Amino acid sequence: MTQPLLTVRDLRVGIQAMTVVxxxxxxxxxxxxxxxxGESGAGKSITAQTVLGLLPAGTRISGSIRFDGQELAGAPQQAYQRLRxxxxxxxxxxxxxxxSPVHTVGEQLALAVQSVxxxxxxxxxxxAVAALDRVGIADAGRRARSYPHEFSGGMRQRAVIAMAIVNNPDLVIADEPTTALDPTVQARILDMLDELREQSKMAVMLVTHDLTVAAAHADRILVMYAGRHVESGPIGRVLAHPRAPYTAGLIASLPPREATGGKLPAISGAPPAPEALPPGCAFAPRCPAAVDACAEHEPQPQQIGSGHLASCHRVNELPRRTTELYA
Amino acid sequence: MTAPLLEVQNLTVHYSARHRRIPPLLAVDQVSFTLHAGETLALVGESGSGKSSTATAVLMLRRPQGGSIRFEGHELTSLDERALRVLRPGIQPVFQDPYGSLSPRKSVFDAIAEPLRVQGRWAPRTGPARVAELLDLVQLPGSVAERLPQELSGGQCQRVGIARALASEPRLLVLDEPVSALDLSVRAGIVNLLTELRDELGLGQLFISHDLALVRHVAHRVAVLRRGRIVETGPAREVCDAPSHPYTRELLSSVPGLDRLPTTSPPPAPDLS
Structure with missing residues (x-):
């Protein structure tokens, strides 16, 4: 097994009075x-920004973030500037x-190149033109002389991806990169990201609230809830056999392929606010499998298959098909 | 067959530019459809396809440039504001942004009571009971009545928005992306609520969405819009399972990853390596 490119351990992030990761x-x-x-408030964007060192000064960060062997937690901004x-x-x-609205897309890309x-x-x-070409912008030489406002939403997002990949990074962290786009445009951009990944050995950490996007493009998945790990593992395994009740609920509540009409299995309640977390497992108040003990301790990730981890006190007592919890 | 609740024929909406030399943008081009009580018709398509322009016209928030909109037999396009005001309670919208649709300074109680007051149907004795009844209808506890929108979750706010729409006793709900801004784990609950209300109250629903998997689940019929025109229409299952127009096929193929999600096949034995 090769060394992972990015290793995050016991990461905690505090912003003002709240601990969000x-x-x-x-x-x-x-x-x-x-x-x-994860859903809004799960801490996924904060995690992404912490890894990139983009959070404002005064944010409390503990734990370890190792990128290619280098410890970044607590590192000075210069260390990040050498990497970003x-x-x-x-x-x-x-x-x-x-x-920038006042420079052409080509100028901004060229500046990104010259900055390193x-x-x-x-x-x-x-x-710059080569990067625009790689992200699938037709007639890249001419389009490089356009301003961002002359691009469609999908082309702008391609231009931003071009800016991210122009210096051939090892890791691209994309935070909901296609959420604001139309579904057909979203599909084309994610396919393009897959191609880029095949051409280089670039890793992608894709932050998304959309399970179907993850299902179609990711190799592995990390499900978060209220700032913590819920379940992680190879995408096919986790989606087909979710072991944490929260993951199972998300999957069960998607509109099914077979039947139409009828009630969707739904998770009751709403995600907790970060300043008002319930004791113990944060999902327990909404969990159909919760017992009293769930409110006492926070569950730790447990290995339940190769590379498959679930954080649930009752992981060994749940029905084999966990989506039935919501039937 | 009963008369349709809503009958739209050759609806045309265009937006003209301020400058005379720029030709007007044709947002909705000769769109026709009907909707019956108790039925959900989905309008699907990408941004710019004319979904929301159609909704705005049906709500008569903006007068269309051409075509006819008949609601319960009344031709809305030929009515003046005064006559429309009588009919407006019958057609109520639910919007995408749960927080944006509610005044941040009005309590839940006031937000739901407002349509009753405006329509002159508020009585000090029956009003509060009606608000409580509406909260119950959208499955919210009575205790949320005194709260402000910012104290509620997105799903709760959306339920308040639905209760406010129901206060006018509408026959038609225009739902513009009603769940796409909501958290993943609360969407199914709102979808279920909307279907229950439709079936219990016999509401017609014009359901605007870009989520085809969802549309296939909730809608009876689908109309696929592209550049202001309906390119395909039919029963939801047929359109989603066997689309005939290439554009519908493209829309469907862009719903990612559905084939990798679990089916009803039994799971293999757990791997405890």
């Missing part, structure tokens, strides 16, 4: 796509939040 561990291996799935844009890159949800290596303008421009 509460002891999270996961790995990302070179070349793979890890989907981090070169070895790890970020793709945000809203392209316009990273694109000494190249003259012509060479940097060539690299």
């Amino acid at each position: 509460r002891g999270l561990s996961f790995d990302v291996t070179a070349g793979e796509m890890l989907a981090v799935v 844009g070169r070895r790890m890159a970020f793709v945000p949800q809203h392209a316009m939040s990273v694109l 290596q000494r190249l003259d303008r012509k060479a940097a421009n060539e690299r």
Whole structure:
């Protein structure tokens, strides 16, 4: 087994009075796509931003974040600046939040190239055009001279991905990169990301709330709830045989393929606010399998199959098909 | 066959630019459909396909440039504001953004009571009971009545939005992406609520969505819009399982990963290696 590219252990992130990530561990291996799935408030975006060192000063971070052997938790901003844009890159949800409206797309890409290596303008421009071409923008040479507002939403997102990959990073962290896009555009962009991954050994950490996106593109999945690990493992295994009741509930409540009409199995209640977490397992108040003991301790991830971990006190007592909990 | 609740014929909506030389944008182009009581008709398509423009026209929030909208036999496009006001309670919207649809300064009670007050149907004795009844209908505890939207979860806010729509005793709900902004684990509950209300109250539902898996589950019929035109229409299951138009096929193929989600086949023995 090769060393993972990114190893996160017992990560805790505190913002003001709240602890939003509460002891999270996961790995990302070179070349793979890890989907981090959870609903709003689960801590998935904060985790992504912590790994990239993008959180404001004053954020409390403990635990370990090792990227290619280098410890980043507590490292100074210079350490991040040496990595960001070169070895790890970020793709945000809203392209316009990273694109400048007053420079052409080509200029911005060329600047990204020149910020990490000494190249003259012509060479940097060539690299910029090549990157636009790689993300599937037709007639890249001409489009590089366009401004972001002249691009469609899908093309802007491609341009942001081009900016992320222009320096051939080892890890791209994409936070809901296609959520704001139409479904057909979303599918094309995710397919394009798959191709990029095949061409290079680039790893992708994809933050998403959409299980179907994870199902179609990821190699592994990490399901989070209220800042903690719920379940992780190879995507096919976790989706076909979820062992944590929360994962099972998410899967059970998707509209089925076979029948139409009727009631969907639904999880009762709503996710807790980070400032008002229930004691013990944060999912217990909504969990159909919860017993009194669930409210006493927080469950730790347990290995239940090769590479498959679930955080649930009752993992060994649940029915074989956990989605039946919601029947 | 009973008369349809809503009958839309050759609906045309265009938006004209401020500058005279820019031609107007044809957002809805000769769209026709009917909707019966107790039925869910889904409008699907990408942004810009004319879904929301159609909804806005049906709600008469913006007068269409052409075509006819008949609701319970009344031709809405030929009525003036005064006459429309009588009919408006019959057609109620539920919007996508649960927080954005409620005033941040109004309590849940006031938000639900407002349509009753505006329509002159508020009496000090029966009003509060009606609000309690509506909260019960959307399966919210009476204790949320005094809360403000920011104290509620997204799913709870959406239930308040639905209760407010029901306060007017509508026959038609226009649901514009009613669950797409909600947390994953609360969506199914709202979907179930909407179907229950439809079946119990016999509501017609115009369900706007880009989520085809969801549409296949909730809708009886589907109309697929592209660039303002209906390219395919039919029973939800037929359109979703055997689409005839290439655009519908593209929309369906972009619903990712459904084939990798579990089916009803029994799971293999657990691997405890």
